[in-house]
Amino acid sequence: MxxxxxxxxxxxxxxxxxxxxxxxxxxxxxxxxxxxxxxxxxxxxxxxxxxxxxxxxxxxxxxxxxxxxxxxxxxxxxxxxxxxxxxxxxxxxxxxxxxxxxxxxxxxxxxxxxxxxxxxxxxxxxxxxxxxxxxxxxxxxxxxxxxxxxxxxxxxxxxxxxxxxxxxxxxxxxxxxxxxxxxxxxxxxxxxxxRGDGTGVRMEWERIYDYDVYNDLGNPDSDKTLARPVLGGSSTYPYPRRVRTGRKATKKDPKSEKLAGDIYMPRDEKFGHLKSSDFLTYGLKSLSQQLLPSLENVFDSDLTWNEFDSFEEVRALHEGGIKLPTDALSDFSPLPVFRELFRSDGENALQLPPPHVVRVNKSAWMTDEEFAREMIAGVNPNVIRCLQEFPPKSKLDPTLYGDQTSTLTTQKLEINMGGVTVEEALAAKRLFILDYQDAFIPYLTRINSLPTAKAYATRTILFLKDDGTLKPLAIELSKPHPSGDNLGPVSKVVLPALDGVDSTIWLLAKAHVIVNDSGYHQLISHWLKTHAVIEPFAIATNRNLSVIHPIYKLLYPHYRDTININGLARQNLINASGIIEQSFLPGKYSMEISSIAYKNWIFTDQSLPADLIKRGLATEDPSAPHGLRLLIEDYPYAIWVKEYVSLYYPTDVAIQQDTELQAWWKEAVEKGHADLKDKPWWPKMKTVQELIQSCSTIIWIASALHAAVNFGQYPYGGFILNRPTLSRRFIPEAGTKEYDEMVKSPQTAYLRTITPKREAIIDLTVIEILSRHASDEIYLGERDNPNWTSDSKALEAFKRFGSKLTEIEGKITARNTNSTMKNRYGPVQLPYTLLIPTSEEGLTFRGIPNSVSI
The missing domain is CATH 2.60.60.20 (PLAT/LH2 domain)
Incomplete structure (x- = not known):
């Protein structure tokens, strides 16, 4: 009373x-x-x-x-x-x-x-x-x-x-x-x-979450060359779903959505007041609408300007700027977002921040040790795997692509294995492979028909040395047979070399590997496996879990800004003739390639332990920390969820009787990931363990996995020599003009092979924006409001989680100073900090935001 x-x-x-x-x-x-x-x-x-x-x-x-x-x-x-x-x-x-x-x-x-x-x-x-x-x-x-x-x-x-x-x-x-x-x-x-009713054009003030396919990437009404296939809704091009906008269809393709104004997103999903990504919005739109046309004017007035003439000129991008043609940008007044890029000093100096990879040592990026180290400690550490069989084989259909089995031989590998045989190394799990054969071969004929693209599908074999570092043994370069893809590849093997023209060929072979890696990283490791796959879970959560549901409170921070940044990407980054198509190898086929990769995406394999075990980089060992034993001991990639979930679900029956939870999972699978809904690996959401596993995986993808593949983009890739995004010619053959040029000037041969100046500026400007932390970022272990729940036990559990993250941060810092863990520092003297949870605002090369927020 x-x-x-x-x-x-x-x-x-x-x-x-x-x-x-x-x-x-x-x-x-x-x-x-x-x-x-x-x-x-x-x-x-x-x-x-x-x-x-x-x-x-x-x-x-x-x-x-x-x-x-x-x-x-x-x-x-x-x-x-x-x-x-x-x-x-x-x-x-x-x-x-x-x-x-x-x-x-x-x-x-x-x-x-x-x-x-x-x-x-x-x-x-x-x-x-x-x-x-x-x-x-x-x-x-x-x-x-x-x-x-x-x-x-x-x-x-x-x-x-x-x-x-x-x-x-x-x-x-x-x-x-x-x-x-x-x-x-x-x-x-x-x-x-x-949930809404699934009809009508969505309006700015609405908060309706619904599903749609990726049918808004092309612009066929503007130009037939800008038509793109619909991703999602078919076995040919499966894809995760995105938020439905309800816009009208294009005139020339009734299956595609008309591009009209800003893309709808539920109002509360839009960037907040403080977010420096407000200027991300301006920056990306201005790149497409103002900077790129202006750069094209430069090339129209001076065609030779598009080539770097020396490595020193590349370094000048960060050490003093490049002089632009005086009249080329006369009508271009740079926006505030580019004030660090274009400076009014009388010389139109174009200058970018110095990337971390060359801050201490300007040439260590060229070493084999750094080339190998970045496969496990760089911006794309989730592809390399332990080699299980030799020679490496393919999973491609031989009736379409012929025999894609590797042409590598044990004799070629053992030249640089210090007396260890391939058989011995396989048994000891000391051989590793970075394999892009299956990812690129199906599209390579089409890619190489693009105006400037000349690329191989690559396989790189590496050997685990006694000191725990990786040593590249050989690179296999493959092209489709000129008489038809079904005849199999035309392949050649390049071995390491330190001197003469062979060393230049080896450097070029490594560049082709990195171009493969850059494209795969941006389109699959980054966009598909974090941005795209998380959005359906965000939609399903808002449609089915009340704000007072415990799992909503657990997951909602891990969706912050994701729908917004994905919508912005569809407008300016991954759209037809957008920034990605212009500056990365696959060009107009970029999103198609990510769709093909989605066919093999498995939700349960995305969590860290499962991923490491699948790639052979760890084995289950109850006596080891966390039940895992790493093959590469200082692999720098390795949750309060269990404790939190257990507060509300004491039994499996409680999971099964939660109507909102069951509706959430059913819809996330059957609508959000509809093209993969029949896969047997989806958790059935009948047990507490399945809920813990699923929530942990969602949080891992949205936070640490995204941080690992995003915030190192500029620190490593900001130096375009280290991570080129385009390859424009094959390795020259003896007796050709290009071969003679390569002998005479190795730097020129390298620069004429990789990303040219215009595309480099586009790429570097974008990844510099995307690698920055916003001023209002919320990091793992933080919440935007201390009163996010009234449950004292949940608050105590969250506090313990924060303390654990602080402990982890200390361990990472200590390992980075351990001289025996050479993969954490490397020849470039850049300690691995990407998975340190906290960060300041800006370009820090550290910090794990709660969500895919940029």
């Missing part, structure tokens, strides 16, 4: 952020007019707001935001939670848009009925024309209950935009079966709103 009068009022504190004039999702002036466009846009926005009034029904009383509490303990005549009397903020919400992320706190007082009970939710109405970001609502001094927190983090538009009033729930955690009866109806209704 409540010991207070019905006339008593309960105080609430409402924290919100007004609309931000620099919100990248709202303002496009910066694309069109640089900083002046921002300023102009700001004053235009001020003028617009000044001319607006709040909804006429409330304007007279100066009431612009209202609230109604919903009881979690008392019901109305229909058995639903009682709805309290409407009350209003006691001050106006500022109507002028702001700079930055200013948070304003407002008081609100609720009339309290002693029979109302404890509030578990509230309705909110915004009577203003402008939206605002509702951060939180806190109710204080509630008799017999103290303080109640509502963590909101959502945009609220004018109430007329919604079919049902916006509702927010208390930060308590309930399984569906344990939901307080008065809240059951409201819990179900909110999920229905988030």
């Amino acid at each position: 409540f010991l207070f009068d019905k006339s008593q009022k309960i105080k609430g504190t409402v924290v919100l952020m007004p609309k931000n004039v620099l919100d990248a999702n709202e303002l496009t002036a910066v694309q069109n007019g640089g900083l002046g466009g921002v300023v102009s846009g700001f004053f235009d926005a001020v003028a617009d707001v000044a001319g607006q009034a709040v909804d006429t029904a409330t304007a007279i009383l100066a009431r612009n935001v209202s609230f109604k509490l919903i009881s979690a303990t008392s019901t109305d005549a229909n058995g639903n939670g009682k709805v309290g009397k409407e009350t209003y903020l006691e001050k106006h919400v500022p109507t002028l848009p702001t700079f930055g992320n200013r948070r304003d706190a407002f008081n609100v007082h609720f009339e309290w009925d002693a029979n109302f009970g404890i509030p578990g939710a509230f309705y909110i109405r915004n009577f203003m024309n402008d939206e605002f970001f509702l951060v939180s609502v806190t109710l204080e001094d509630i008799p017999n209950h103290a303080t109640i927190h509502f963590v909101c983090n959502s945009w609220v538009y004018n109430f007329k935009k919604y079919k049902k009033d916006r509702i927010f729930f208390v930060n308590n955690t309930y399984l569906p079966s344990a939901t307080p009866p008065p809240l059951v109806k409201y819990r179900k209704e909110e999920l229905e709103v988030l």
Whole structure:
């Protein structure tokens, strides 16, 4: 019984952020007019707001935001939670848009009925024309209950935009079966709103999550060469699903979606106020719309400008800039996002930050040891595997591609194995392979028909030395047979060499390996296996798990900004003639190749232990730490989930009886990953262990796996000599003009083979943006609000998880200083820090954000 009068009022504190004039999702002036466009846009926005009034029904009383509490303990005549009397903020919400992320706190007082009970939710109405970001609502001094927190983090538009009033729930955690009866109806209704009805064009203010195929990458109405196949929905091009936008079909291809304006994403998925990725948005759009056409003008006026003439000129990109033709960019006024790239010093100097890989030693990238080390400690460490059989074989259909078995021989390998035989090395698990034969052969004929592409499919064999480092033994370079793919490859083997023309050929062979690796990394290891595969889980979570469901609270931070960055990628990075197609080897076939790779994607293999075991880099050993024994002892790639899940699911029966959980998993598999839904490896979600395994895998992919393959892009790849993205000619044959040039000038031969200047600038500018941490990033072990749950046991478990991460960070730092662990430092003297959990803002080469946020 409540010991207070019905006339008593309960105080609430409402924290919100007004609309931000620099919100990248709202303002496009910066694309069109640089900083002046921002300023102009700001004053235009001020003028617009000044001319607006709040909804006429409330304007007279100066009431612009209202609230109604919903009881979690008392019901109305229909058995639903009682709805309290409407009350209003006691001050106006500022109507002028702001700079930055200013948070304003407002008081609100609720009339309290002693029979109302404890509030578990509230309705909110915004009577203003402008939206605002509702951060939180806190109710204080509630008799017999103290303080109640509502963590909101959502945009609220004018109430007329919604079919049902916006509702927010208390930060308590309930399984569906344990939901307080008065809240059951409201819990179900909110999920229905988030699911929508699957029809219509989605609008800016909506929060509807639905599935669609990747049918918006091409632009056939603009140019037939920009048509691209639909990815998803077929056995030919299977793909994970993305958020449905509902846009109309193109005129020339009814299966493709018309590109019209910004891509819809549920409003709360858009970048926040502070995120420096606001400028990521400007940067990527401006790259496509302004920088690239301007660079093309450079080449039109000076065709020779596109070639680097020496390694020193490449280094000048980071050490002083490159002089641009004086009249080439006369009509190009660089945007603020490129102020570090183009500087007005009278010489149009183009300069990029120095990449980590050459900060200490400028030439160590050329060594065989560093070439091998980056396969396990670089930006793409998830492809190398222990060699199980010799010679290596292929899984490609021999009726289509002939016999793809390797032409490598034991005699060629054993030249550099110090007396160890191939048979002995196989038995001792000392041979490793970086194998791109099957990934590229099916597309190589088409790739090599592109204007400048000349590439091989590569296999690299490496030997594990006694000191724990890897030594490359041979590189096999394969091309399709000129008379047809079905006749098998034309292959040659290149061996290490230190002197003369053979050393140049070896350097070129390594470049071709890295071009394979760069393309595979960007399209498959990075885009497909983190960005693309996570989005369906984000959609399914929002559609099926209530915000008060424990698994929602566990997983939601690991989806932050993913839908936004993926939508932005479809607009500017992976689209037809986008940045990826222009600067990476597969060109127009890039996304098709990632689709073919998705056929072999297995969810349960993505977690770290399973991945290491599958690739033969670890074996199960109960006596070893974490039950694994690593073959390469200091492999620098190696969860509170079990403890958290166990708080809510004491038995397997609890898993099976959770209706929301079962609907979530069923939809994630059958709709989100529909093209692979019949695969037998999907967990059935019938046991606690399956839930722990699945949640752990999702969190691993979204956090540490993405960090490992993303934030080293510029530190390693920012020096284009170290990680070229294009190969433009084959290794020259003796007796040709190119061979004579190679003998005369090895540097020229290398530079004419790899990425030229224009594409290098495009690539480096993009990966420099993508390798940076935002100012508002939230890292593994952190939450954006300390009151994310009211469950004290969950908070204690999360605190222990944070302490464990701090301990891990200390261990990584200690291992990086251990001189016996040579793979962690390498010839370039760059310690492996990518999986250190914390980071500062910027280009740090460390830090694990919670989510695929950039």
